[in-house]
Amino acid sequence: xxEEEQITKMVVISDSELPSDIAISAYKVSSDVTIxxxxxxxxVTGRRQEVDKVVxxxxxxxxxxxxxxxxxxxxxxxxxxxxxRGGGPRPGFxxxxxxxxxxxxxxxxxxxxxxxxxxxxxxxxxxxxVDTFKKIIDEEAAKYGGNNTQ
Amino acid sequence: xxxxxxxxxxxxxxDLVERFxxxxxxxxxxxxxxxxxxxxxxxxxxxxxxxxxxxxxxxAIEIPSGVRGRMSLMDPLIEQAEAAIIVEDxxxxxxxxxxxxxxxxxxxxxxxKGVPVLELKYPKNENEAKNFVLYIKEFxxxxxxxxxxxxxxEPRTEVKK
Numbered sequence: 001x002x003e004e005e006q007i008t009k010m011v012v013i014s015d016s017e018l019p020s021d022i023a024i025s026a027y028k029v030s031s032d033v034t035i036x037x038x039x040x041x042x043x044v045t046g047r048r049q050e051v052d053k054v055v056x057x058x059x060x061x062x063x064x065x066x067x068x069x070x071x072x073x074x075x076x077x078x079x080x081x082x083x084x085r086g087g088g089p090r091p092g093f094x095x096x097x098x099x100x101x102x103x104x105x106x107x108x109x110x111x112x113x114x115x116x117x118x119x120x121x122x123x124x125x126x127x128x129x130v131d132t133f134k135k136i137i138d139e140e141a142a143k144y145g146g147n148n149t150q
Numbered sequence: 151x152x153x154x155x156x157x158x159x160x161x162x163x164x165d166l167v168e169r170f171x172x173x174x175x176x177x178x179x180x181x182x183x184x185x186x187x188x189x190x191x192x193x194x195x196x197x198x199x200x201x202x203x204x205x206x207x208x209x210a211i212e213i214p215s216g217v218r219g220r221m222s223l224m225d226p227l228i229e230q231a232e233a234a235i236i237v238e239d240x241x242x243x244x245x246x247x248x249x250x251x252x253x254x255x256x257x258x259x260x261x262x263k264g265v266p267v268l269e270l271k272y273p274k275n276e277n278e279a280k281n282f283v284l285y286i287k288e289f290x291x292x293x294x295x296x297x298x299x300x301x302x303x304e305p306r307t308e309v310k311k
Binding site for chain 1: 179281
């Protein structure tokens with residue numbers, strides 16, 4: 001039954017909100033889900049309908065600073081949980097960390113979406129022209145008495 | 151509309167697609183089906199030799215089974231895709247040769263599927279991140295109202311930064 005399937009969603013906080021504050025707000029919404037507080041936010045587990053309800057309510061607290069994605073493994077799964085791994089970050093954390101660093105900027109983009117802004121093409125950065133690069137090589141080589149005839 | 155995302159497990163893309171009113175087709179759902187299945191055919195991840203056979207749909211028999219196994223995981227996502235967002239140059243997509251070749255193949259299959267595709271580069275700074283969000287919003291809005299869309303006559307749309 002698709003309604004009965006248990007899913008887990010990760011609630012990731014991008015800014016200065018505290019996971020504990022968000023967890024308290026999440027507990028107020030529904031008691032039919034399991035909520036685990038983590039360093040980056042929360043993990044909410046339960047039936048899809050209930051989880052979506054909680055996640056949507058939490059997202060409304062700070063729409064541009066709270067991000068959500070589904071997670072494949074349930075929380076505390078021995079194949080992923082650090083408790084059984086003997087230390088080190090869990091698989092997948094490095095990617096999350098990489099994206100966490102970008103979330104404040106993505107949040108600023110969401111503010112622009114609310115204001116109805118349109119994208120502005122940014123000119124692509126060009127590399128150093130080959131002739132200029134050759135000139136620099138020749139100059140540097142000349143300093144050390146190198147051959148600059150090539 | 152069901153939107154395929156690449157990187158297939160991206161938090162940012164998954165969130166933005168859902169936030170703007172579409173359904174993200176992300177790898178996590180397929181992983182969940184595998185790892186929470188009651189039958190343990192091939193612990194710990196439940197990838198079986200049959201999965202590599204399913205990958206034959208996309209890659210020939212001489213292609214490493216790692217690529218075919220990964221493709222079998224992505225097959226339901228590719229099948230359901232009605233649109234796609236491909237983001238290139240994400241630092242965390244660095245991986246082994248199996249991952250790299252699978253990524254190339256997934257992008258190729260999606261591009262040739264004939265669904266609208268938005269191609270972007272992974273943002274490196276604030277301005278690029280803002281543009282990134284705005285491009286995705288614009289693309290998803292066009293998908294929502296196909297009759298009013300300014301999509302090109304061919305189904306594929308590309309916006310490059």
